[in-house]
Amino acid sequence: MNRRNLITAIIGIIVIITGVIVYATHFVVSAQPIPAGKFIKISNVDLAPKGKVIIVEQSWYGCPVGAAASWAIYDVLQHYGNLSYKLWYSDPYRTPANIPGLLFTNFTSNSIVDFYIAYVYNxxxxxxxxxxxxxxxxxxxxxxxxxxxEYTQMGLPSQVAQYIIQYETQVPIQQYGEPSAFYGKPSHLNFAILISGPNGTYIVTTPIVNRLSLHFHFNHFIFNRD
Incomplete structure (x- = not known):
């Protein structure tokens, strides 16, 4: 093998090794389990418009988690705008069944907070x-x-959907041993809340139904106060 071919081969090997390391590092990081029921910081990047904080929810019409969480979400959001909703019950054929909740139909902000929600399934x-x-x-x-x-039509950055999908389908929950999308049967996108503002971006992909807990996370992570 002449010198030129040797150099080319070495460079090729380095590129391959680098690619493997990057992939393995990404996989290990993305696979690190996260705790249930707690917001975690996933990025220092502010995905909200300048001077705003965005709260983005993903749920589905029959979701018992979304139904239970809706009361705490309403309790927080009513202080930041006018929230329209209708009373609803979760899927009667799933356990727990017929959980009373709120389906949010519109939010008109009167503050720095903007709220978006996508209901995925029936x-x-x-x-x-x-x-x-x-x-x-x-x-x-x-x-x-x-x-x-849905989020594209709402004008949200593509990273919002990417993060929600990643953390629901790729990142295990410590208490479950697998991502939240695969904990129940059949597998489906379950529930998530993403909050982004000047202090970065946070997400929770499991139940958070306690209004005091939600208030704490909102104030602490976004407004940097308790």
Whole structure:
């Protein structure tokens, strides 16, 4: 092997090794378990418009977690704008069944806070929010496409959907041993709240229904006060 070929081969090996290291590092980091019911900081980047804080929720019409959490979310958001909603009950065929909750239909901000929500599936987890049937084995990929489209239409940065998808489908929950999307059966995008503002971006992908806890996270992480 002449010198030129040797150098080329060495460079090729270095590139391959570097790629493997980067991939392995990314996989290990993304696979680190996160605690249930707690916001975690996932980025120092502010995804909100200048001078704003965004709260982004992902749920589905029949979600018992979303139904239970809706009361705490309402309790927080009513201080930052006018929130329209209708009374609803979670999927009657899932356990726990018929959890009373609020379906949010609109939010008009009168503060620095903007709220967005995407309901992905219908009440019975067999179709999209608009009634398009979804096979059970396609709930996750179809759900991913739905929230990408919905958040894009809402004018949110693409990173919002990317983070929610990543942390629901790739990052295990410590108490579950697997990502939240795969904890229940059939697998589906379950529930998430992403908050982003001047202090960075935070996410929770499991139940957070205590209003005092939600108030604490909101004030501490976003406004940097208790």
């Amino acid at each position: 009440e019975y987890l067999n179709a999209s929010y608009n009634g398009t049937p979804i096979p059970q084995n396609e709930l996750v990929p179809v759900g991913e496409q739905i929230i990408k489209e």
